[in-house]
Amino acid sequence: MADETTNPNSIGIVATEVVDLTLPDGGLKLRNGGVLREVRVAYEAYGKLSSGRDNVVYICHALTGDAHVAGYHSADDGKAGWWDEMVGPGKGIDTDYYHVICANVLGGCMGTTGPSSINPDTGKPYGSSFPDVTVADIVHVQKLLIDELNVNRLAAVVGGSLGGMQALAWSILYPDLVDCCICVASGATLSTQALAFDAVARDAIVSDPAWAGGDYYESDNGPDWGLAHARKIAHITYLSPESMQQKFGREKREQEPRSKNRHYFQVESYLDYQGKKLVKRFDANSYLQITQAVGAFDLAEEFGSLEKAFEPAKCKFLIIGLSTDWLFPEEQSIELAEALHRAGKDVSRCTLEAPHGHDAFLIEIEHLAEAVRAFLPWVTINSKPAKQERLELDESKAKSFNLILETVAKGSRVIDLGCGNGTLLSLLKEEKGVRGFGVDIDVDRVITSMDKGHNVLQMDLDEGLSRIPDGMYDYAILGSTLQVVRKPRTVLREMMRVAREGIITFPNFGTWSNRVTLALRGCMPKSDTLPHEWYDTPNIHLTTLKDFIELCCLEDIRIVDVACLPGDKFLNRLLVSMNLCNLGAEKVFVRVTGKGTIDRSAPSCRVSR
């Protein structure tokens, strides 16, 4: 029931519209040489289109999806659209701001032209004569649809799984139309394992005698067994093993066992149900068509490399992986994001904790909505205010931030390793016009940084920056992070590899107060910069300024500048002013460059007050 009391944020009652595309003479030419004389598209659209027609979010659906993204089809419709949790007033894709469009894909069977449509040349269903479609063709039809709707700019293209592939294709094929591309639980191609599952599943359809080479529409039976079987295989890949275990375990169903040993497990019954359900609403030829389009999608192969594929793209990208998705594993979203990064694009990436596997992009979306909201540009419509960026400057960090701001040249390329909430990146952008890039291990911090408009990759520094090319940045900044990584030496090497200069700040364990605490009190020191107890400190590699200088010598890293932050204590200030930096500096700022002359003498330190 579309009851607004139980679902106050529903977009309400919506309808699927149908449009016959205006095609060029000769019809729509497809990538693989086929031609369609007529193309009908089924779509839905919600939210007010702005006067500038610039607030459109185009949503691309996955394999067996349709145009019905959100809301209900009638007052007594019990089932909301497939992404109702994400799309609606106040939701992740907020229809108070955005005009949402979604259409059934070409080759599908939910209203848009596909193999079960009538072939105008014969007056009968296409069946085996339906030409092969590709993801590029699917996106081409979407472009013709928005032309038809007088929309010539997309604030964002968003999709999960196959929808994510379509979003990527949009960014490449129509670079001037797309502002943002959000690709969830997807990749630039299928993994070999996913290819294998799809191939085996398709084999079940075409081996079903009722498939009849694809021309089964006029017979009594279609390849129902084959389609259901294909769906069952695929459905296993949509769920995480853990969620399957939790949901079904080894529970058995009471159902005429064919033998004492042949249990009918709950999970089997569930898959049987999923298979039957799909057969009722989906066409086997469409299933073949679309999975083949997915299987053939390979941006790296098509363009030579992922970097080349994305060369034309102009939009910002958000790539989201799901922690337990094994159909499109996290690794694929990392590869995709890092290729975009290497190609010099604006890209952010994160992995969301999602216990339910690939399907989670539909069913577990709290964090997802947050990430999408943080990434999307906000447009002013109605009376609601546009998103305000606000710098929350931590006072104790102000001094080291100032030193960094003094150091970084205008307009330079900066990577901030351990960027936290993105405050430093915001300062660098505002005051130095820097196009910064953030890296952080924590997804909440990644989302907060994205919300401030920055590009951020979720990354564990200890696992290396190996996919970032040498010398890609002017500066790599490692602010208060050296002491929390497991492999500080490796991180230091890596930052010197990817950037011309390094800026490191770290708490100095060598202060007189730390020395006195250990020497006279016999316990591990705590201080403003090292405030944790020994047993729960994230600071697992304590070091002094002197130690750090030694390591730089060892690594052939030239120290250009050292500045000492004495903190509040009078004695600290005094010591630092006497150039006794290692005794007086609570925190140290060091600017280094790659291999150069090694100066084993302690550099003269600047005092920063």
Add this chain to the structure above:
Amino acid sequence: MADETTNPNSIGIVATEVVDLTLPDGGLKLRNGGVLREVRVAYEAYGKLSSGRDNVVYICHALTGDAHVAGYHSADDGKAGWWDEMVGPGKGIDTDYYHVICANVLGGCMGTTGPSSINPDTGKPYGSSFPDVTVADIVHVQKLLIDELNVNRLAAVVGGSLGGMQALAWSILYPDLVDCCICVASGATLSTQALAFDAVARDAIVSDPAWAGGDYYESDNGPDWGLAHARKIAHITYLSPESMQQKFGREKREQEPRSKNRHYFQVESYLDYQGKKLVKRFDANSYLQITQAVGAFDLAEEFGSLEKAFEPAKCKFLIIGLSTDWLFPEEQSIELAEALHRAGKDVSRCTLEAPHGHDAFLIEIEHLAEAVRAFLPWVTINSKPAKQERLELDESKAKSFNLILETVAKGSRVIDLGCGNGTLLSLLKEEKGVRGFGVDIDVDRVITSMDKGHNVLQMDLDEGLSRIPDGMYDYAILGSTLQVVRKPRTVLREMMRVAREGIITFPNFGTWSNRVTLALRGCMPKSDTLPHEWYDTPNIHLTTLKDFIELCCLEDIRIVDVACLPGDKFLNRLLVSMNLCNLGAEKVFVRVTGKGTIDRSAPSCRVSR
């Protein structure tokens, strides 16, 4: 070719023997009520049987395996047995020491009675009339086989995958016959995901019209499509996604494409080949029978819990998981081993790095052979010496070990957290008759400890000892490990939960020399007990004796005894003798008990010289 120059460690030419079992009157009764009037078993046996008939290793094969474990069937036989790399002279299961037996399973089609055998009642193949078999029936027939061979003791039962389930069943069903049980890449039941794949695969066989309800032996065609399809699904689950990606990627085959868009991928071709290959050598009804037996195997359900299931077992267990096995994920071997541990059994467990997935127990076995060799008991036959246990006592550890030996009561239950190479466990066993249990994160150390005869579980202390019951041990020992874990406080709590007393040794950061180094030299101290540079030290939570006492107070842990190890330095000894332990002790030994009176004053420390 069985060329001994290229394969010097082959067992050589072997033959499959056949024996008709002597059955009780009325035939062999099966678990599910079926009866077999005749049972023939095909088996192979290698290596000399000792005069005491006590050197038998029984190997259980997996789903589609057979009795032919190792060696060649003839001089021009190009294909060695399925586990030839593991079984032979000088190999993991060394036929110079052991007499190896392996038989084809009941219900199979490789010589042992199964659905394709002739039903003596009808003179025709059993087909649909073959009764359902279970893993227990399979093992029962193996027991009857060894009876027939006059063997009444098994030095070990070994198996991978389904073979591992058989090995577990042996330990429960015939506890007095089995000395060791080795269970590789297996579990006490199938995961829900594996159940689902098997169910879908079986559905392809029984949905193949040629299956004919199981009675296809006298028709021209069997359910070849269904069997091949089932195999293809299963084969995907045998490989790790990474190895599939590496092996096949998205490579395409030149083979009459049905359409431009329908690529024929190399992985598809490989799976087609695997399907066809199985059809040539395997029977569809046997496939159904055996996978159903696997699906029905559930020790926890059958006996109420895993702990209860293993109550009768008397043997030692070795449970091995493979890092990229997703058919029997590592988690299942952990659950199994921890249940055995809770049930008070002798059990060791480790996870081996195996890039190739589930199949790796056959194809990547270097580490596996080592682990099996370390675990197996050595029996003296021929002239080769039996395995010698040798204590390699690290001199610098001798003192803290002595303190521990003085503390631990005779015959008590001890868990050594971070047991290293098992040296302390060996000392405790020799001198105190302690039945110790080891825990270590490193697989090499686990294997070395097993080699010394200890029970060791591979475990990351930071992930908790949560599956070890409260108060299971008299002593938990944490030797030089507190400072390397990420969560020392949690580890301390956990050790106090599982044991009545705790013994902790750790390097003391509070020594005068450390204090002087930091105070006067301004750099991170190094010492005999803390020898690493700050940037690559595993010691990530440095602490002093004083700090540690504070933490114990905070945690309501009562300190019973503190002993100080001053090391070699004169001044250290002097300071310790003056009861200035935190200044003089390079290393500290602390004995604690659970919640008790809190004494915030520093305890008086013993001096250990």
